[in-house]
Amino acid sequence: MRIKEGFNIHTVCGDDVIVAEGEENIDFSSVIGINETASFLWRKLVGTDFTIETMVKALTDEYEVDETSATADCERLVQQWKEIGLVE
DSSP states (O other): OBBOTTEEEEEETTEEEEEEOSGGGTTOOOEEEEOHHHHHHHHHHTTSBOOHHHHHHHHHHHSSOOHHHHHHHHHHHHHHHHHTTOBO
16 A cells, blocks of 8 residues: 555644645545544655554554554554555
C-alpha cells in the first residue's frame, strides 16, 4: 500500500488534519481529523510502500501496545483510509 500523492497532514489549532492538495484531488472536499496515533503512523508511512505489518511494528516500537491490539487497530485504520481514498 501507499498513501496517495496530494494528501498532506497539517496541524490546525493543535489538531492534526489531512487535507487534499493539488489538481489531482480537486474533487476531494473533506478535511479529515486524525488522532495522535494515526498522525504518528501517517508521518512514518508517507512516501513509502507499507503493509499492516509495517504499521504494527511502528506502533509496537513507539507505544506500549501488544501486537494483537496493534494489528486490529491498523487493519481498521487502513480500511477507513481505503474507504475515503487516502491509500492505494
